[in-house]
């Protein structure tokens with residue numbers, strides 16, 4: 495059976511060029527970048543070159559990039575690191591109620607350790623009004639963390655506005671850019687960002703490697719203690735092949751972003767228009783314009799998300815209901831609930847997320863199957 499993958503927001507396949515770039519770093523250039531000898535220097539040069547690529551991509555300096563094990567670690571590092579290093583100034587953090595669990599659970603952990611967290615509600619399009627951020631600032635606020643683009647519904651936040659508010663109030667600003675990095679342009683100065691989380695496996699790089707951009711002068715507590723890697727902020731021997739793969743993936747994203755935005759927007763809009771025209775009682779989740787080029791998320795009345803995912807899987811089409819991280823749980827998605835969907839509509843949601851290896855023919859095929867599957871499931875539904 496031909497298999498079609500429409501779950502690029504969960505993870506992407508490594509680009510063949512990324513794999514080729516990584517291969518020599520397993521057994522040819524295998525040195526420990528911290529070693530002084532030739533083998534170490536060779537590996538260190540490659541890591542520093544990847545760091546330069548990552549920094550250049552977002553308008554940062556090389557020394558402001560810390561390599562981590564992925565988006566989750568970068569989010570934990572930013573939140574806990576800032577909280578503990580700046581607790582003498584205040585113990586209040588502001589975030590949104592549609593963040594990824596890596597942020598929400600870090601906030602809950604901090605709450606259980608004496609910090610106060612404000613979870614700001616978003617509007618029905620999934621976008622946070624920056625005025626809400628302004629209003630919730632107190633003399634105790636030390637950090638604002640708002641994601642750049644949402645992993646479930648793709649809505650893109652007004653990061654530059656929020657960053658400006660943080661800057662005017664001398665508060666650190668972190669953004670979880672795991673879903674936007676490599677997909678839409680980001681410049682940390684233009685967007686007033688102090689810290690940014692990104693992950694390689696969302697941009698055709700390897701799993702288990704990410705980065706935290708940390709503006710020079712930011713006061714942060716180290717995440718892992720041990721060796722002196724990453725300026726003593728993140729101990730542990732570097733994941734050299736992973737970092738090289740991440741660097742290559744960023745290089746490719748930088749070269750192809752404009753072309754990919756157009757390609758993915760066309761695929762996304764073709765599916766959205768087809769679904770809206772052919773299926774009744776559906777809602778597009780997230781803003782219709784301020785959304786990631788590759789995200790289409792629908793709530794479909796009288797149908798369970800799992801039923802649609804399994805029905806499509808039987809036809810060889812991979813999508814997700816809610817986010818990959820929340821599927822498997824019976825709780826309705828916190829993001830869909832936050833934008834005002836009822837529990838039923840939140841349960842009846844399905845996310846298609848596209849990538850550079852998808853084609854229009856695949857979208858046509860999926861649309862045809864999807865319309866039939868929804869009709870079949872509705873026929874069997876006691877609610878119809």
Ligand SMILES: Cc1ncc(COP(=O)(O)O)c(C=O)c1O
Nearest residue numbers: 564565566594596645672673693
């Ligand atoms: C918005 C967002 N933040 C953080 C993460 C976690 O990233 P990682 O899988 O690299 O730990 C994800 C992964 O789905 C994500 O979508």
